[in-house]
Amino acid sequence: xxxxLELEQVMLAVExxxxxxxxxxxxxxxxxxxxxxxxxxxxxxxxxxxxAAYVPKTVxxxxxxxxxxxxxxxxxxxxxxxxxxxxxxxxxxxxxLSEWAALRRPVIVSVGGNSPDQxxxxxxxxxxxxxxxxxxxxxxxxxxxxxxxxxxxAGGPQIGADPAAxxxxxxxxxxxxxxxxxxxxxxxxxxxxxxxxxxxxxxxxGLSLVNTFKAMVLDRETLRPFLGNRTGGLCGxxxxxxxxxxxxxxxxxxxxxxxxxxxxxxxxxxxxxFIACGAxxxxxxxxxxxxxxxxxxxxxxxxxxxxxxGFASPAAARGIALDA
Amino acid sequence: xxxxxxxxxxHSEQWAETSHCRVSAVRRFGAFTAFELVAPRIAGKAAPGQxxxxxxxxxxxxxxxxxxxxxxxxxxxxxxxxxxxxxxxxLAGLEVGETVDLAGPLGSAFPTKxxxxxxxxxxxxxxxxxxxxxxxxxxxxANVTAxxxxxDFRAARAAGAFAVxxxxxxSEDGAVGRRGTVMDVLAELDAPPNTVVYACGPAAxxxxxxxxxxxxxxxxxxxxxxxxxxxxxxxRGCVVDTTRGKLRVCSEGPVFALDEVRP
Numbered sequence: 094x095x096x097x098l099e100l101e102q103v104m105l106a107v108e109x110x111x112x113x114x115x116x117x118x119x120x121x122x123x124x125x126x127x128x129x130x131x132x133x134x135x136x137x138x139x140x141x142x143x144x145a146a147y148v149p150k151t152v153x154x155x156x157x158x159x160x161x162x163x164x165x166x167x168x169x170x171x172x173x174x175x176x177x178x179x180x181x182x183x184x185x186x187x188x189x190l191s192e193w194a195a196l197r198r199p200v201i202v203s204v205g206g207n208s209p210d211q212x213x214x215x216x217x218x219x220x221x222x223x224x225x226x227x228x229x230x231x232x233x234x235x236x237x238x239x240x241x242x243x244x245x246x247a248g249g250p251q252i253g254a255d256p257a258a259x260x261x262x263x264x265x266x267x268x269x270x271x272x273x274x275x276x277x278x279x280x281x282x283x284x285x286x287x288x289x290x291x292x293x294x295x296x297x298x299g300l301s302l303v304n305t306f307k308a309m310v311l312d313r314e315t316l317r318p319f320l321g322n323r324t325g326g327l328c329g330x331x332x333x334x335x336x337x338x339x340x341x342x343x344x345x346x347x348x349x350x351x352x353x354x355x356x357x358x359x360x361x362x363x364x365x366x367f368i369a370c371g372a373x374x375x376x377x378x379x380x381x382x383x384x385x386x387x388x389x390x391x392x393x394x395x396x397x398x399x400x401x402x403g404f405a406s407p408a409a410a411r412g413i414a415l416d417a
Numbered sequence: 418x419x420x421x422x423x424x425x426x427x428h429s430e431q432w433a434e435t436s437h438c439r440v441s442a443v444r445r446f447g448a449f450t451a452f453e454l455v456a457p458r459i460a461g462k463a464a465p466g467q468x469x470x471x472x473x474x475x476x477x478x479x480x481x482x483x484x485x486x487x488x489x490x491x492x493x494x495x496x497x498x499x500x501x502x503x504x505x506x507x508l509a510g511l512e513v514g515e516t517v518d519l520a521g522p523l524g525s526a527f528p529t530k531x532x533x534x535x536x537x538x539x540x541x542x543x544x545x546x547x548x549x550x551x552x553x554x555x556x557x558x559a560n561v562t563a564x565x566x567x568x569d570f571r572a573a574r575a576a577g578a579f580a581v582x583x584x585x586x587x588s589e590d591g592a593v594g595r596r597g598t599v600m601d602v603l604a605e606l607d608a609p610p611n612t613v614v615y616a617c618g619p620a621a622x623x624x625x626x627x628x629x630x631x632x633x634x635x636x637x638x639x640x641x642x643x644x645x646x647x648x649x650x651x652x653r654g655c656v657v658d659t660t661r662g663k664l665r666v667c668s669e670g671p672v673f674a675l676d677e678v679r680p
Contacts, residue, residue: 129650165646165654167480179653329479382647
């Protein structure tokens, strides 16, 4: 074992494709609302934003009202949600961009839809807007994350469970943008590398995984499904071991493809484990619901965990859990 | 983890509302537990209707639980919890000397300015924020009448947790107060025309109070309950239907104008 380092000897910066991130941690889409934090924060939250990049809640071509309540509840070592991609639609979303243009971190826009056309329409609308927007009126939109893996929307099986359908969405969006293009994979498959490979072959620059596991919770009095949507997506520490296995499988199958690993990251050690399984960046989801200070705490813990093991950077630890 | 690491983005202190608080008093009332915490920063900023997110101690729980501010006295924040699930059962079992993390005060407050006659209508655990509201209104010189309804004898023991001078209690099994619901109490009340109605309770009660308030030509406010994950506007887990579309109970609420909610 390498001797430990001082905290300040650890350089946390990573490169996620063309994105230069100050550290590996990003928020998982839908778990961290920038404007809500800014409203409650005493200082300048746009300057002090704790994540290295901001992934907002998924936006779709048309406005969506989402699922009926209840939408969330705790489960053993985790939680389940069935929000249903509630969002104002891309036009209204673009209309609100100037409100958070002061954010200094790169933004990865999470895009949802039911067909390749719907995904491409969102990407096209944003590219059209950015092509003629004054710089001071837009945040640094540097990438897209195609959410083909939300388990809570109607319309048959998830696109991400079908490699060909995933490739069609990626291809349609690749034609609309040259920005960094991530695809967020579903864990609700027997072999996650199939959709991963299809996405990369269709033009994705990187992959994020995993989204939530389709799951069900019953009301303990009535024994009927608790969530208004009957089923929801399971996340939190309960899913971390499965997520780690899937990240490792994709890293092994597609070496060199930038990965954003996520699933139950609550601590800096959790984040380091995803890095050890091959992730370049790490998403934090449910932990955001446990306390306002969670992101900065996890960043600080990651630094300490790297230092304690003598890793001078996340890159030095990346992939060490993989087969040689 | 060894030492407390140098924080790259040391802003956790700036969330001044997050506090590690000691339980200083506990009283149990059937299914309900009232407890007081030493929480000077939260007590100093709170207004009636606001809530706190409470970390369930002891490990094993991920999400915080939203609880309305029940009382505020000096540096003490009072909370009332009903044991409903594993998390609230743990909170209901808190003992003096234990500590819990609180984040708050969060959400919107009951408007109270210029109110001379107030009618507070509560159902079950929904009565909790109305005690704090009653205290503030009385201090401001308003006439306060309260009508609280409870399901059964076990729940109705919670009536003992409240101190409102003109309090009418109903219980569905007649164990405490009049037999029936809070609507039966309202039917017998004479509310002056400038009365402001404040309601908190289950959706069915809010709907009934909304209709009654409209019939009486009064105005009012409703504080709504919802299952929450973040409690601070991020997850959209707690939305409710309103005349302004789907709004978050944690962020735009929990207090809404009574005529805009669609229970």
